[in-house]
Amino acid sequence: MxxxxxxxxxxEKPLDNMKAACGFAGIFKEIGVIGDSLSSGEFExxxxxxxxxxxxxxxxxxxxxxxxxxGTxxxxxxxxGMTAKEYLESWADRNGFWQWNQAYIIALGNNDIFGANQPAGSAADIYPEDPAANPDTFLGDMGRIVSRLKTMEKDARIFLVSMQRRGEERADATICAIADEMKKMCGLYSYTYLIDMAHDGPAYDEEMRKTFAMGGHPNAMGYYVYAMMIGNYxxxxxxxxxxxxxxxPFIGKGLKNxxxxCNPGE
Structure with missing residues (x-):
């Protein structure tokens, strides 16, 4: 063997080796997903x-x-339609969504940047030990979400997902710049990683939408493809x-080996 x-x-690049069952993504027992329409399976x-x-x-x-x-x-x-700001200020509290999980995937940005026109900000906006000091930017709100999750479980594995390029020059430049700041953000927290769909994923452009979209959102095949990319990343x-x-497996159980x-994630 x-x-x-x-x-x-x-x-090897992150999406070079696409496994049908997504390989080691299956080691988790439970994962919470914070996202917008792409994560909620929205159809038109x-x-x-x-x-x-x-x-x-x-x-x-x-x-x-x-x-x-x-099996996770x-x-x-x-x-x-979800934004990081709305998740923080109302959605999570109203629905009891600040729940403990071994890991979290956070996939936001499209509505924040291209819908609400919120300033993107930068990793410099994030104060992990004092999240109330974060300014009102997309990255500042993302930092507040991660800081809140880390107060619930300091050892939670957190995967941030950057937006996909669209095949539009101006939008793609913004998307890639935000992904670069999200990479820096990962360095501010323990066990936090970037699933960099901006640089490593395919562009969600007109050619891709011909097969994998139904309007502005994916079709059933498109959601399956996106799942394969997230899982294999x-x-x-x-x-x-x-x-x-x-x-x-020891997350939240107070066990150590x-x-x-040393703790390599800190």
């Missing part, structure tokens, strides 16, 4: 007048696909940082 199949090969229909109607169909969302593929429980805290991160995940000489 070739153990190299379970490590990162020299020169039209009424008799041709008006577009929007439907969150969670059973078709990429977290639901990953739950079926990996995915708790979906998302909703179409997680597998890559785990293969690249295996020691960070040795004690994953003496052979882990």
């Amino acid at each position: 070739n153990l190299d199949l379970f490590t990162v090969a020299p020169g 229909s039209h009424d008799q007048e041709g008006n577009t109607l929007y439907h969150d169909m969670y059973e078709y969302s990429w977290p639901a696909v990953l739950e079926r593929l990996t 429980v995915y708790r979906n805290y998302s909703r179409g 997680m597998d890559y991160i785990i293969r690249e940082n295996p020691r960070d995940f040795f004690e994953m 003496k052979d882990i000489a």
